[in-house]
Amino acid sequence: MDKVRIGIVGLGNMGSMHTRYLFQNEVAGAELTAVCDKQPDRLAWAKEEFGDRVARFDDYNEMLASGAVDGVIVNTPHYFHPEQAILAMRQGLHVLIEKPAGVYTKQVREMNGISAASGKVFGIMYNQRTNPLYAKLKDLIASGELGEIRRTNWIITDWYRSQSYYDSGSWRATWAGEGGGVLINQNPHQLDLWQWATGLMPKRIRAFCSFGKHRNIEVENDVTAYAEYENGASGVFITSTCDAPGTNRLEVTGDRGKIVIEDGNMTFWRLRVSETEFNRTYKGGFGQPENWKIDISVNDGMTQFDMGQHKGITQNWVNAILKGTALLAPGEDGIKGLMISNAMLLSTWIDDWVNLPIDEDLFYEKLQENIRRSTSKKKVGLPQILDTGGTY
Structure with a gap:
């Protein structure tokens, strides 16, 4: 061929x-x-x-x-x-x-x-895996430049959607037609990048999803989630479609510093010595590791895709x-970000922590309960071709 x-x-x-x-x-x-x-x-x-x-x-x-x-x-x-x-x-x-x-x-x-x-x-x-910013972040983490990850914070609230957007299709923002809201429609890229760039999947999640917040819709459009990882790291993920103006800021803190991606730029506050080493050897009471603020170029060698x-x-x-x-x-990687979004919804539905991998039968049961109550005119059925008007 x-x-x-x-x-x-x-x-x-x-x-x-x-x-x-x-x-x-x-x-x-x-x-x-x-x-x-x-x-x-x-x-x-x-x-x-x-x-x-x-x-x-x-x-x-x-x-x-x-x-x-x-x-x-x-x-x-x-x-x-x-x-x-x-x-x-x-x-x-x-x-x-x-x-x-x-x-x-x-x-x-x-x-x-x-x-x-x-x-x-x-x-x-x-x-978004082709975006040089996130490719460089993955490279820096995988190479050990940031050290072991301790904390991640992603505020991604610049997915503003008006009521007229949701009203543009009967399938939109319904459990039967779309299967969810901001987590399944706007945020799959960020949920993928969150685990792909860091190399970490949460071990458990506690999330608080608001359904139809400030909008006449069925599904989640405002989410705050807290994640814990096997290595002791923690993460916070915040997203919304009704913040104006919104924010897109990813912060990853490791043993050797902090990386921030915001406004299309990457900044690395790199520690002269690791926090672990500084804490072990420093005897001066108040004080903290020396750090250098570095603006990272993301173009060299990162644009092949x-x-x-x-x-x-x-x-x-x-x-x-x-x-x-x-x-x-x-x-096959698609299941990873989806596992995270399913965990966030399930945590909200049962009002408790959810361990990953999730109880898939329980999630399906809860989803079906919402589908049965859905007002969508397009119900889930056998494979068929539908004109969606896009998912963005």
Whole structure:
């Protein structure tokens, strides 16, 4: 194979964006050969954009069986990501799914198992992993520059969404249609980066989620969570869609200093000696380790995937298919951030600490209770192609 023939399923905001750069040959070794959506107006748009050079389908299974594609990019509502990925894998196709991996980990675990048995390349659109800021943070932590992590704090409240945004689709901000709110829609990238860059998954979480705070919606839109880790470190994660202006500040403190990412910049307060060493040897009472404030350049050697982020992940996925290149964002990784968001919701629902990995059956039970009360006109069902209008 010298070229990967790609089919796009779901022509909302994200799906249509992927079609454009693929059709314009901006990903080496990739060719857009098919699109699929159940909405006639979206297929009419595809015909106008691409003519007959790209096959159009209103049935997902027909596209999978057509022989027109070697891999698919899935851009449908969250509930359908695992189901549609599994259908493609069983047809012997490679898969790249948009975030999140799904709504509940029990479903995603099944998808991961089928992927492992399929032998196909399975990726997830964690495009923020291509961001040089977070790539550099991961590098500094993995190399030991920061020492053992002791504390993380992420305030990510610049996801402002008005009531009109939520009113723009009957599926939005409902348990049946979307499966959650800020944690499943806006924050999958941050929840992924939180564990990916630090290399740490929480051992337990206590969270406080507010549902419909200052908005007429069903799902969570304001969250404060506290996490504890096996090495004794702690973390705080705060997110909201109703703060104006919002904040995006990540602070990671280790034995050798502190790194802060804010406003597109990275600052490293590096200790001259580790805090552990200073504490062991210092005898002066009041005092603290000498530190140097360093503005970190994130460009040198950290931009190999920085090709517009989404294109970078797609290029990496195509390279993995054609050349065996390691995936920057393996699809199996999607369960990690989802496990954290599921734990935050479950902690709120039971009003208690939740250990990770979570009780997946209990989470599913609680989710179904909310779905039964949901006002969404689009209920969860069998795999089908829906025009989501995007998930951002």
